[in-house]
Amino acid sequence: MVREILDVVAIGFLLLGSVMALAAGVGLVRFPDVISRLHAGTKPQVAGVLLIMVGGAIRLAGTPVVWMLLLGGLLQMLTVPVSAHMISRIAYRRRHVREDLLVVHEAGFAGLADLQDDPPGDQPADAPRDQGDSG
Amino acid sequence: MSPDALVGRGTRQLPVIAWLVLIWVLLWGSFSWANVLSGLVAAVVVTVAFPLPGVTEHARFRPLAVLSFLGFFLRDLAVSSVQVAWAAARPGPPVRSAVIVVELRTDSDLLLTLIAETLSLVPGSMVLDIDRMHRTMLVHVLPVTDEADVERQRADVLVVEERVVRAFGSSREIAALDGPDGPPAEAAADDAGRNR
Incomplete structure (x- = not known):
């Protein structure tokens, strides 16, 4: 009896996780x-993976696999x-942004470069710079 | 290197060693003393062979605040996931977003990392860029429909900062939350001209 209930709970988690993953795909x-x-x-996407893992953990409780899932x-x-930050940062610097859909665009594409000593644009802002000179 | 410096480095690596042992034990999938000991050996070898700079200088671990942080984190993850999922699935024109500049009050590498990680998972925000010197983040938020939404998102970012700092920050960092404008050292130098 307990086992059946746990199965149903696990199925619920797995389904919910799948719906989340589907929504992530639709969003992409x-x-x-x-x-x-x-x-x-x-x-x-992360919520979907976590939900699926919780569902799997309930189903596989007691096996070492649960720790791998955790x-x-x-x-x-x-x-x-x-990874999302790295990709979005590059996309922003290369201006792959639909500006017409931005409600607010603070600081413009210069972004935080105004605050720094680096000139904005496609300068390699990641290049090591002399910390002693700035600030 | 003097013995003192070695000891100091050793204690700074302790959290890293604990973390590596935890991962080792999880990977083996079962808790046994043999696993813990072999993990300890592996962790010490790794930290001695590839030492990293200590980042825990301004960090503490406050169990109650960490629990509340985790609770809010899971709730926010659920809420923002449903929000983004709905924005993806709903019919109508493409979703609108915004890019905002948020000045934080924290001045610790580890805390800023945690804040940025948390922001990317919850509440509808993604960190585009960080200016470490000025403790400023460029944040992309989605979905927004008007300026009021933008202000709400900006407040959310600061709330996330506050939760992270209260959970993992030293008392100095927590004091900076309540202070007028963060720790004085750098801010004072920057604001020398415009005295408030």
Whole structure:
């Protein structure tokens, strides 16, 4: 009896996770520009993976696989934002943004470059610069 | 290198070693002393062979605040996922977004990293760029429909900062939250001209 209930709960988690993953896919297709698409690639995507992992963990409770699932979920949450940030940062610097769809565009494409000593644009802002000179 | 410096480095690496042992044990999939000990050996070898600069200088671990942070994090993850999913699936014109500049009050590498990670997962925001010197982030937020939404998102960013700092920050960082404009050292130099 308990087992059946747990199965139903696990199925619920798996289905919900699949719906989230589907929504992430739909977002990737329908969102207007790179950065918006990455929103779809992070939030619903990570939530979907976590839900599917919880469902799997309930179904596989008691086996060592559960710990791998926990680790996988943890690393998802740590690494997905990093890759999304790197891609969106490059996309923004290369101006792959639908500006007409921005409600507010603070600082313009110069972004934070105004605050820094680097000139804006396609300068390699990542190049090591002398920390002693700035600030 | 003096013995003192070695000891100092050793204690700074302790959180890293603990983290590596945890991952090692999780990867083996079962808890046993053999796993923990072999993981300890591997972690020490890794940290000695590839030492990293310490980042935990201004960090503490406050269990209650961490629990509340995790609770809010999971809730926000659910809410923002549904939000973005709805924005993706709903019929109508393409979703609108905004790019905003947010000045934070935290001045710690580790805390800024945690804040940026959290912001990218919740609440509808993604970090585009960080100016470490000025503790400023360029944040892309979605979905927004009007200026009021933008202000709400900006407030959300600061709320996330506050939760992270209260969970992992030192008392100095927490004091900076309540202070007028963060830790004085750098801000004072920058604001020398416009005295408030």
